[in-house]
Amino acid sequence: MSLTATRPASTDPARIAVSALTPSGVTSPQDYLDWYDGCTRRNRTTSTRVPLDRLDGWAVHRETGNLAHVSGRFFVVEGLDVRRPGAAVEHWSQPIINQPEVGILGVLVREFDGVLHCLVQGKVEPGNCNGVQISPTVQATRSNYTRVHGGRSIPYLEYFRDPVGHRVLADVRQSEQGAWFLQKRNRNMVVDLTGEPAPPVHEDFCWLTLAQVHALLGTTDTVNMDLRTVLSCLPFAGPEPAALLPGGAGEFSAAVARSCDEAAPTRHTSAEVLSWITGARTRHEITATRVPLNQLERWTHRDGEIVHEAGRHYTVRGLEIVADGREVARWSQPMFAPVGTGLSAFLVRRVDGVLHALVHARVEPGLMDVVELAPTVQCTLENYVPGPRELRPAFLDAVLDAPAGAVRYDVVLSEEGGRFDHARVRYLVVETDEDVDPADRPDHRWLPLHQLVGLLRHSHYVNVQARTLVACLHSLVGGGGAGAGRG
Template identity: 55%
Template sequence: MTAYAATSAPALTAYAEDLLSRRLARSAAARTDGVTALSDYHQWFAACAERSSTEVEPVPLDELTGWHREPGTGNLVHDSGRFFSVGGVSVERPGAAVPGWSQPVINQPETGILGILMSEFDGVAHFLMQAKVEPGNHNGLQLSPTVQATRSNYTGAHRGRPVPYVEYFRNAAQHTVIADVRQSEQGAWFYRKRNRNMIVEVREPVEVRNGFRWLTLGQVHELLALDDMVNMDSRAVLSCLPFTGPGVAQAAASSPDAFQTALLRSCEIGADDGRHTTAEILNWITETRSTTELLVRQVPLNQVTGWRAADGRISHESGLFFDVMGVRVRARGREVDQWTQPLIAAGRTGLIAFLTSRINGVLHVLVQAKAEPGHNDVIELAPTVQCTPTNYAVLPAEARPPFLDEVLDADPRRIRFDTTLSEEGGRFYHTRNRYLVVEADDSEAGDHPGFRWVTLRQLTDLLRHSYYLNVEARSLVACLRSLLAGPQ
């Protein structure tokens, strides 16, 4: 087994891994029926939406209650000193198309818990999912993990009601830990943010509270095809499932096409049976991290250049990129009934895409080694394309991402997954990305500087460890697995 220089969950034996793989595949094959039928799910979710009386009102930043501008820095901080703050960073990257800039950034040094409970019913693994409203959600209610909580929340800093089910994750050693790994969040908007991504299996009965439902993995895969249904945290946690090995074939379509057959092989094959061995990929990541010049310094918010405070928010002088805005929230059924907070609003829909290619009959995805100012270790693997295309109107031509035009101009027959999904609504306001899986032309399957073709098995193995795949890539891994059983 390859040694990784990162925190990871305890290794399973080969027998246990194979058994778990088969159990997950059985769950992924159950796409309509389970403890909750998919048709009943939609009725339940609609009823939850009717009961959720959350009101979100944009307000000027200087009208936020319980928040203030820190004297001397201008940073937005909570009066308690907990939760998160909005400060600034200065970034220098010599030799890059954009060699330097500064920007606002969210600073949230505490590690939260994103956790999903797993349990077996009638021989099929189910996952306890939550219908949860976040203030920044584009459509209000979305399907969330069992627990989605910051440390401030689950330790009671908000002085609200306890977080349901959090005890299963804080006392995970009393149960069976399927996945437990710290992962980063958006490196463009957070400064070294990380959350503990956990999947914990319980064997005793669990009371199902209002707003929660047991779903199979296949049902969640079906819901991933719907715009703004499965939230970012659910996608990120589910990507950490060890969904590899020969058992995965149980989840495959009964009459797979060439793409699905290659995708299945990408999950089944050994870790070193792709275009590059795992050792080669790790060497490339380490080499890139060691040689990339990226100097990131935290600076006071009032020293960030190119940004201005106007109309109650902080915006870039070009009107592009993102804004820092404020909201007032009134919510029923949350740990706290009302509050105010700042949020980041991207304003324009971004583009997140994997190019895929069948290499020797095995599906490979093209990942890039992407440097972002908020990463914990300079570089993480990112999708082939990760950007907001409209932002390049004010940037040098050489800053335009490789493969962006190939994705934008892709033949619709080559697009395997195409859904617009929201980013985390607790920190981002109506911030959405179009997630795509696109089959590349065979002529594009060569090597490219800064990019590597990798198998889904290799990505899954890397996801057992911290800070190898960024949150956008993790979302796409979950989306890609949903295609095993058939097209959307």
């Protein structure tokens, strides 16, 4: 169902809500299709596997086996030794990406005819399984935007490196995958150009309303991870989504809209939520120690790659990439290639008509502060099924065995294609009537969307998988993602 907001927008949440309920903007559906086809013709990559020790521009350290770029920039693949006393698995070691520099993920927004639009980019990454995906206006590591690679400059970068004089709607450092990155974070930004002249639109960029982006978010491998995380940081919290929702909206969309209202009933106060997170960070003990890559237990070099002895988790492989439409036309790099498709799911339930998501205070070895809020279930099935039942994530069966009518969102999306080769995750929102007692599950709590959005105004509270699900849930206010990606 297509919904259109008709009331005027004044506050930022109202402007965001209007955009999320406006399915047509300055770019028509046909214009978008023509633009996307042009992006796919102009932007192509060809990736060829090469042994890790033959990557051009990369060196294997003689003593440690660590992989590093000869410039000393970009990132290093090294080892991590992890110890978690009392956990189901108390000790393991793994390769990890150490990329200490902070990148920029930025979206320009501007009103056209009173409706907020996002300037998105059609961008291809070497690890994408399907070529071009819809990306932020700017998506760049520090090494890229300072042009260590000697490539072309990045369009629109100036709005984010020096936003003084422009209105900033969001500006916060957020983590990336804590299982694969060592304390990696990016600056997530939304800069509003409303009232300013619209900048020239380069050929691989176009303006879309939030409703148009949300519709794309419901299709497989279309909206990339970096755009999803920035969208989740928008101040989408207030009474406006519910007030602006047309009368024909379904009950579930209305429950999602009410979940955005900071005045809506909650199971826990914000102070209680913050205390719970602090308690989880204090209660869980984890020690992550950097170690040489060539000394990892249960990992081995085989056929020019680094693989787990049981064939699980992921492989570290080398790729040589030839690309059209990129700042650099040819380069080589290591990539992490996950084994299997991931699963990230929120169980949700209505509390007094307000949708709440069951979040998990999850420990990951690469996080800055031990714990971040994660989906109810976050795993790769191949690592747990078959296997000892006691090692399976809590609520996994509740997600996998849910009746079709309880599945409110189901779509496979790609993770970041600049470091991960064909990394894909099935994102699910599953409605349940079952309650969860915090006394039985101390690492789980029911939170409405507005509390998650409040936490997203600050760094390192909500992990990247949960941020994707926040964006997916916001898309359901207008019905853009509902039922999409069912196949």
